Amino acid sequence: MNYNIMKTPMLKTKLILLATFAFTLMVNAQEKSHGIDYSAFKANKVEMNKKIDSLLSVMTLEEKLGQLNLPSSGDITTGQAKSSDVAQKIKEGKIGGLFNIKTVEKIKEVQRIAVEDSRLKIPLIFGMDVIHGYETTFPIPLGLSTSWDMEMIEKTAKMAAKEASADGINWTFSPMVDISRDPRWGRVSEGNGEDPYLGGEIAKAMVRGYQGEDLSKNNTILSCVKHFALYGASEAGRDYNTVDMSRIQMYNDYFPPYKAAIDAGVGSVMASFNEVDGIPATGNKWLLTDVLRNQWNFSGFLVTDYTGINEMIAHGMGDLQTVSALALNAGVDMDMVGEGFVSTLEKSVNEGKVSIEKIDASVRRILEAKYELGLFEDPYKYCDENRAKSEIFTPENRAFARKVAAESMVLLKNENNLLPIKKTGVIAVIGPLANTNENMAGTWSVATPQDKSISVLKGIKEVVGSAGSVLYAKGSNLSYDKDFEERGTMFGKEIPRDGRSDEELLKEALDIASKADVIIAAIGEAAEMSGESSSRTNISIPQSQKDLLNALLKTGKPVVLVLFNGRPLVLTQENETVPAILDVWFGGTETGYAIADVLFGNVNPSAKITATFPRSVGQIPIYYSHKNTGRPLGNSEGKFEKFRSNYIDERNEPLFPFGYGLSYTNFKYDNLKLSPEQLEENGTLEVSVTIQNTGNYDGKEVVQLYIRDLVGSITRPVKQLKGFQKIQLKKGETKTVSFKLTAEDLKFYNYDLDFVAEPGEFEVFVGTNSEETLKSKFELVK
Numbered sequence: 001m002n003y004n005i006m007k008t009p010m011l012k013t014k015l016i017l018l019a020t021f022a023f024t025l026m027v028n029a030q031e032k033s034h035g036i037d038y039s040a041f042k043a044n045k046v047e048m049n050k051k052i053d054s055l056l057s058v059m060t061l062e063e064k065l066g067q068l069n070l071p072s073s074g075d076i077t078t079g080q081a082k083s084s085d086v087a088q089k090i091k092e093g094k095i096g097g098l099f100n101i102k103t104v105e106k107i108k109e110v111q112r113i114a115v116e117d118s119r120l121k122i123p124l125i126f127g128m129d130v131i132h133g134y135e136t137t138f139p140i141p142l143g144l145s146t147s148w149d150m151e152m153i154e155k156t157a158k159m160a161a162k163e164a165s166a167d168g169i170n171w172t173f174s175p176m177v178d179i180s181r182d183p184r185w186g187r188v189s190e191g192n193g194e195d196p197y198l199g200g201e202i203a204k205a206m207v208r209g210y211q212g213e214d215l216s217k218n219n220t221i222l223s224c225v226k227h228f229a230l231y232g233a234s235e236a237g238r239d240y241n242t243v244d245m246s247r248i249q250m251y252n253d254y255f256p257p258y259k260a261a262i263d264a265g266v267g268s269v270m271a272s273f274n275e276v277d278g279i280p281a282t283g284n285k286w287l288l289t290d291v292l293r294n295q296w297n298f299s300g301f302l303v304t305d306y307t308g309i310n311e312m313i314a315h316g317m318g319d320l321q322t323v324s325a326l327a328l329n330a331g332v333d334m335d336m337v338g339e340g341f342v343s344t345l346e347k348s349v350n351e352g353k354v355s356i357e358k359i360d361a362s363v364r365r366i367l368e369a370k371y372e373l374g375l376f377e378d379p380y381k382y383c384d385e386n387r388a389k390s391e392i393f394t395p396e397n398r399a400f401a402r403k404v405a406a407e408s409m410v411l412l413k414n415e416n417n418l419l420p421i422k423k424t425g426v427i428a429v430i431g432p433l434a435n436t437n438e439n440m441a442g443t444w445s446v447a448t449p450q451d452k453s454i455s456v457l458k459g460i461k462e463v464v465g466s467a468g469s470v471l472y473a474k475g476s477n478l479s480y481d482k483d484f485e486e487r488g489t490m491f492g493k494e495i496p497r498d499g500r501s502d503e504e505l506l507k508e509a510l511d512i513a514s515k516a517d518v519i520i521a522a523i524g525e526a527a528e529m530s531g532e533s534s535s536r537t538n539i540s541i542p543q544s545q546k547d548l549l550n551a552l553l554k555t556g557k558p559v560v561l562v563l564f565n566g567r568p569l570v571l572t573q574e575n576e577t578v579p580a581i582l583d584v585w586f587g588g589t590e591t592g593y594a595i596a597d598v599l600f601g602n603v604n605p606s607a608k609i610t611a612t613f614p615r616s617v618g619q620i621p622i623y624y625s626h627k628n629t630g631r632p633l634g635n636s637e638g639k640f641e642k643f644r645s646n647y648i649d650e651r652n653e654p655l656f657p658f659g660y661g662l663s664y665t666n667f668k669y670d671n672l673k674l675s676p677e678q679l680e681e682n683g684t685l686e687v688s689v690t691i692q693n694t695g696n697y698d699g700k701e702v703v704q705l706y707i708r709d710l711v712g713s714i715t716r717p718v719k720q721l722k723g724f725q726k727i728q729l730k731k732g733e734t735k736t737v738s739f740k741l742t743a744e745d746l747k748f749y750n751y752d753l754d755f756v757a758e759p760g761e762f763e764v765f766v767g768t769n770s771e772e773t774l775k776s777k778f779e780l781v782k
Contacts, residue, residue, distance in 0.1 A: 048371045052364055055120060059363070061346055061356070063093040063120060067363045068341045070127070070303060070334050073101035073110075086110075090124070091117045094342055096334065096366055097125035097171070102447060107168030108383040115379045123379035125222070125370055127171035131190060131444040132156070134163035136397040136589060137453070139408040140442040140530075140566055141176060143585030145192040146607040146661070147407045148702045148726050150205045156404055157209025159397055161221045164447075166387035170373050171222040173270060175206035177257035178227055181621040183611060184237025186534030189443055189566030189586075191232060193610030194623045194658060196253055197721045200260030207264040215267065216374035218381045225261035227272030227305060229287060230254050234274060237620070238535045243274040248714065250276075251749035253625075259296055267300045267369055271308055271332060280315045282308040283323060288331030301365035303334040310338040320344055325353045333362035393449065398590055405587030405594030406603040411662040412571070412613075415579040418558055420601030420664060421518050423467040428516035429457050430475045430509050430552065431523040432545065433564045436495050442586025443531030443566060450492055452589065456522045456562060459592025463600060471516060474498055475509035475552075478526055479542040488529035495526060502544065506551055519552050519559045520599065521578075527586055530566025539617055540570045553577055562595060568613040572655055583609075601664065606700035606726070608661035608769065615655045618647070624658035624770040625717040659704050659721075659769035665695030665731065672766055672774040681743050681757075681782045688738040689766045689774065693729035700728045703737045706765040706773065712758055713750050719770060739766075746780055 056064075071086060089095050090113045101107060107126055115121045132138045138156045147153065157175075164172060176190040177199050192199045203225065212220040230250065234241040245254070262269075269292065272281040281287055282304050292298045304327065312323035324340035325348040335341040348354040374381050411419070421427070433439060433456065440453040461470045478495050479485045480502070489495050498505055513519050523545040528534060540546070552559050560580045563569070574581060582605070587594050597603040614622045629645040636644070638651050646652050671690040679685040693699060705723035709716040723739045741764070746757040759780050767773030 048368060051371060051376060052367045055122065055367065056360055056363065059120065060093075061349065061359070064359050064363045065342045065345055066092070066094040067096035067122065067366050068334050068359070069095050069339060070097045070099065070336045071095060071339065072337055073098045087113050090114050093118050093120060093122070095124065097127060099127035099171075099173075099336075101126060102128060102167055102169060104168045104383045104385050104388045108380060111379050111383065122367070123370055123375040125171050125366075125373070125375070126169055126382070127173060127224075128164065128169045129174070129444055129446050130160050130164045130169065130172035130221075131174050131176070132442070133160045133401065133445075133588060134167070134169075134447045135393040135449055136163060136401050137441040137445050137448045138401055138404050138588045140189050140444075140586045141191055142189050142193060142566065142611065143408045143442075143587065144404070145198070145202055145610045146410050146585075147404070148198070148608055148724055149407060150201055152404060152407065153202055154205040154209040155400070157206045158212070159400065161210045161212070162219045163392045163397065165219050165221050165382050166384070166391040167447075168382050168388075169221060170375070170382050171224065171268070172210060173224045173226060174210070175203055175223070175261065176226050177203045177261060178230075178232030178272075179254050179257065180232030180611070181623040182233070182237040183539055183567040183569070183614070184535055184537060184617070184620060185232065185234055186239060186530045186536070186567070187532055188232070188568075188611060189530040190532075192257070194612060195610065195625065195721050196256035198610060198724070199257035203257045203261040204264040207261050207266045211265065211267060215372045216377075218374075218384070218387075222267040222369060222373060223261075224268040224270050224303065225258060225266045226270035227281075228258055228269050228292065229272055229281060230276055231272040231274050239533050240273045243276065247753060248749060248751065251753055255291075262292070262296045262298050267372070269298065269300065269302045271302060271304050273305055273308060273311065275315065280308075280312045280317060282332060283312055283317060283326035283330045285330040293331060299365075301333040301362070301369055302331055304332055304336045304338070306336050307338045309335055309340045321348060324348070328354055328358055328362065333365050393452070401588050402590035402593045402597070405584075405590055406597045406605075408585060408587065408607050409594065409598050409605050410583040410607040410609055411605040411664075412563075412581040412583055412656060412660075413575060413578065414662055414664070417664075418580040419560060419582070419599065421560065421599055423464045423600055425517035426469045426471065426515055427460065427464065428471045428473070428512045428519045429460055429522060430473050430512060430519060431521050431548065431562075432474055432476055432478045432495055433524060433526070434520075434522035435472060435474070437592075438493050439489075439495065439527040439564070440586060440591035441588050442527045443534070445527075445588075448589060454590055454592035456520070456592050456595055459594070459596040460520065460599070463593065463596035463602075471512045473509040473512040474505060476502065476505050476544040476548040478544070480544045484542075485526075488526045488534070490528045493527040506548060509548060510551060510555065513552055513555050513557055516557055519555070519557050520562055521549055521552055521559055522562045522564070523549060524564035524569070525566055526564075527566070537617070539567060541574070546573070549574070549578070560599065562599075568609070568611050570614060570617055570655070572615050575655060601697075604664045604697050604699045605661070606663055606702065608659050608702045608704075609656055610658065612654045612658050613656035615653075616650045618650060619652075619654070622654055625720050627715050628718055653771075657769050657771040659702070660771075661702070661769070663695070663697070663699045663701065665693055665697040665699040667699070667701045667729070667768060668692045668694045669767055669774055672776050674764065674776050674778050677778050679741065679743065679778055679780045681780070683742070685741045685778055686738055687741060687764055687766065688736055690734060690736050691727070691729065692734040693731055696731060698728070698730045700726055701768065702726050704767060704769065704773075705739050706770060707741075707746065708763040708765070709746065709748070709758070710761045710763060712748070712760075716748070719765060721770075743780060
């Protein structure tokens with residue numbers, strides 16, 4: 001095609017309509033053969049194209065570039081929008097959307113400027129980091145992932161969408177699906193752990209929850225999967241750092257969750273900060289166009305991360321004009337905050353470095369999203385004051401958040417069945433995280449009413465009621481290092497530093513402990529010790545709290561460690577000395593109640609970790625689906641063997657393996673069966689196992705299925721998760737759990753990046769975690 005003729009708006013419109021008509025005839029014929037009627041859907045697409053074509057035909061270049069501009073709302077407050085710098089830019093058509101603005105009143109005021117005072121009256125899109133809930137906040141994503149409950153996870157996203165949309169928001173920068181195998185990286189808290197299969201299942205659930213089945217409804221919002229791509233593999237676990245890996249590893253281990261989100265219909269994608277193959281992701285055409293659009297058929301729009309374009313200057317990719325053109329030509333549609341598009345692309349067009357066609361394609365994708373959200377039909381559809389008053393932070397929503405938080409807490413240790421504890425007697429709640437409601441929601445809880453979150457102390461007191469006595473002492477500051485403590489308690493998550501000496505704080509705690517029947521030690525990380533720009537080289541509990549914990553253990557009283565964390569921590573010493581450890585992550589607004597529910601046995605814990613806990617920071621990166629070396633340690637785990645792949649000062653195996661988590665009851669796995677024992681290329685193999693609840697409580701169990709490809713054209717992992725089911729068993733009950741495997745489940749990207757299943761022998765494992773499994777074999781035949 002001669003693309004020069006496309007510069008004539010009227011001719012371009014006719015060509016697009018002709019192509020649309022031809023496509024419609026083809027699809028009609030296909031639908032008649034399948035008995036499907038998509039007439040309403042097609043009519044909407046035709047109307048959308050007409051609307052967008054008409055706008056593009058009259059838009060100036062400045063107005064087109066404005067649609068590609070996503071600034072932060074800055075300091076706009078109600079009643080000041082019309083006089084702000086942002087408002088003037090909206091009037092001039094220089095802004096396509098805003099983020100970091102909330103409440104119906106403010107958003108309605110700003111939207112009015114766009115649709116009443118600008119020349120083309122194009123509505124704005126309003127985004128916010130709705131990461132793990134809106135005002136009703138759920139556990140941080142890493143904690144939520146440990147529930148392994150896809151239905152529940154989808155419902156959290158659906159509820160978050162309902163609340164955010166009731167407050168004017170129609171776009172969220174979530175889910176974050178970056179695979180990470182390095183817990184030093186702070187943003188491991190925002191993701192779903194180390195496994196691509198589980199990460200993909202969660203990605204799909206989150207996208208379904210946010211977007212629903214109809215984006216034009218006013219209680220659904222546009223989802224944005226991030227960060228594309230490989231951000232979780234930053235060198236040294238340091239945020240924003242370089243990433244360098246083979247394409248085989250990209251496709252097999254890091255790409256799957258992003259692709260799962262694309263396949264689920266996610267409406268937008270955010271580029272990552274890191275480089276990929278030596279080119280920053282924000283300007284990487286292979287990544288953003290060849291893979292995302294051409295290989296995966298993504299048709300939504302692509303936005304940068306915060307100043308992602310500008311940051312390519314520091315990467316050494318050129319000046320602002322150069323990197324802005326690089327980003328657009330690579331496939332970026334919208335520039336978050338940097339304003340490089342609006343300030344430089346006109347010059348690049350005049351110099352022939354960027355084409356109008358490229359700009360038009362990006363504008364079209366953004367206008368399509370606005371159309372599908374129903375904003376052209378009703379720009380104020382998310383501005384219903386009644387919804388804002390009645391659908392946000394409701395008692396029903398909070399009750400669900402309490403349930404979710406309890407379902408996401410992992411019982412790491414329970415020596416001599418110390419848990420659950422009784423509500424009677426004297427309970428000492430001690431630790432710097434015991435009485436700080438501001439830290440319960442964790443990182444990226446920008447809309448959370450922190451003052452309304454439930455602390456550990458409050459939750460335990462209310463659940464105990466008059467049945468027992470609850471005493472409290474802080475025991476220590478978060479850290480001996482004041483500066484470190486300040487860095488870990490930012491953004492309204494302060495834990496006021498106690499002016500008393502360390503000795504005075506400890507003495508008070510020990511006095512309280514001496515009166516108690518059981519001690520609840522609420523210690524660990526503060527909310528902002530993980531998250532963006534919160535990387536750590538030492539991922540142990542801060543020394544001040546370790547000293548407090550050791551002193552409490554010396555009292556001889558039973559101690560339960562209630563652990564707050566946004567990442568796997570090194571807990572080797574604690575695992576050796578503390579009788580019971582409950583990992584509560586950061587559970588959201590209802591954390592305190594949920595902790596009490598688990599401690600007192602109202603909820604039997606069933607969560608399983610989704611990121612391996614190392615014995616030492618020196619083992620990092622550590623993950624279950626590793627490759628074998630030519631000199632594996634094999635059956636000598638735990639013992640040093642010269643000239644084998646091991647350390648002279650530490651064991652190879654982790655402290656807690658992927659998929660690990662205890663219950664107040666016990667589950668017995670038995671009778672692993674495969675039918676048939678040979679899997680045909682187009683056939684199905686059934687894997688079944690019998691599970692019995694042999695303990696004294698009703699409980700839930702996450703049954704996990706792994707495979708190993710014993711011989712491959714490239715080296716294969718020692719185990720790969722390929723299925724899981726969360727089941728509930730009453731005391732004494734037995735169930736048979738079945739999985740279906742096909743050749744599709746055995747596929748991987750080979751050396752040529754072909755997605756193949758190679759014939760040969762496979763091992764299959766089913767068990768309670770990645771290490772404790774039953775094992776059998778089968779063969780894939782062609």
